[in-house]
Amino acid sequence: MNILVVDDSKTIRMLVKRNLKQAGFADANILEAEDGAAGLAIARTEALDLILSDWNMPEMSGLEFLQNLRSEGFGTTFGFITSESTPSYKDQAMAAGAAFLLSKPFNAESFSDALGVATA
Amino acid sequence: MAEFFGALLGLGTAASKVSPAQIENDGAHVIGTYHDDLGRIAALVTADLPFAASAGASLAMIPASAARDDVKDGSIDENLLENFREVCNVAASLLNTPHTPHLTLQDVWATDHPDLPVEVWDVLAGASKRREFAVTIEGYDDGRLGIVIR
Numbered sequence: 001m002n003i004l005v006v007d008d009s010k011t012i013r014m015l016v017k018r019n020l021k022q023a024g025f026a027d028a029n030i031l032e033a034e035d036g037a038a039g040l041a042i043a044r045t046e047a048l049d050l051i052l053s054d055w056n057m058p059e060m061s062g063l064e065f066l067q068n069l070r071s072e073g074f075g076t077t078f079g080f081i082t083s084e085s086t087p088s089y090k091d092q093a094m095a096a097g098a099a100f101l102l103s104k105p106f107n108a109e110s111f112s113d114a115l116g117v118a119t120a
Numbered sequence: 121m122a123e124f125f126g127a128l129l130g131l132g133t134a135a136s137k138v139s140p141a142q143i144e145n146d147g148a149h150v151i152g153t154y155h156d157d158l159g160r161i162a163a164l165v166t167a168d169l170p171f172a173a174s175a176g177a178s179l180a181m182i183p184a185s186a187a188r189d190d191v192k193d194g195s196i197d198e199n200l201l202e203n204f205r206e207v208c209n210v211a212a213s214l215l216n217t218p219h220t221p222h223l224t225l226q227d228v229w230a231t232d233h234p235d236l237p238v239e240v241w242d243v244l245a246g247a248s249k250r251r252e253f254a255v256t257i258e259g260y261d262d263g264r265l266g267i268v269i270r
Binding site: 009011012014015056083084085086087088103104105106107108110 | 124125126127128129130179180202203205206209210211212213216217218222224
């Protein structure tokens with residue numbers, strides 16, 4: 001399984017990877033990108049099963065990243081992990097084709113729940 | 121507050137409300153500035169050096185001794201400051217509700233930084249709401265965190 005983690009914070013990418021392992025994805029191949037533009041470049045060349053992305057990032061936001069992915073025909077399961085958690089952000093995420101929006105801070109349980117639904 | 125930091129840091133935390141401390145331009149505090157959609161500083165997160173260093177270290181599982189060293193030196197190093205920036209970034213979720221202006225973290229500053237916006241002192245002096253908490257993070261030194269609304 002190929003999972004792409006996109007966040008401009010190296011520390012948060014590390015935390016997401018740690019939670020992925022705790023959530024049962026220890027054997028997954030985890031790729032990383034620091035913004036949406038870098039994530040899009042990886043998505044064009046790698047067969048991804050799941051993308052976990054921050055919302056606010058330089059170069060290309062998570063929402064723009066998702067919109068670009070979908071406009072290029074990529075249907076990869078996509079989840080936001082972000083501190084933006086108001087209903088309007090959730091609505092925008094779902095309208096753009098996200099499977100879920102997980103609010104930071106997250107714990108292992110909420111992380112597992114979101115991923116479980118998205119990858120069922 | 122304790123629940124927020126427990127989820128973020130993955131460690132046991134406790135928080136209790138305390139009276140806000142005086143903040144000076146002496147580097148003893150670190151401040152996160154939050155802008156509204158008009159680019160105005162609308163809120164601050166304040167942390168004393170022990171909390172900023174402890175939270176920054178615990179987020180990345182850096183030993184508590186590194187945070188203590190920074191406190192002894194009187195300034196937070198770049199690595200822990202970067203991690204504390206992420207704590208402040210996530211703390212935006214404490215400030216944003218469906219019924220208030222949308223705020224995003226603009227930057228994080230030590231209070232003796234020469235480029236700290238002067239506006240910060242106006243916000244501190246004229247805050248409409250200010251809360252401060254003594255926060256304990258399991259395995260790290262205690263510190264204080266504040267939330268200031270313009």
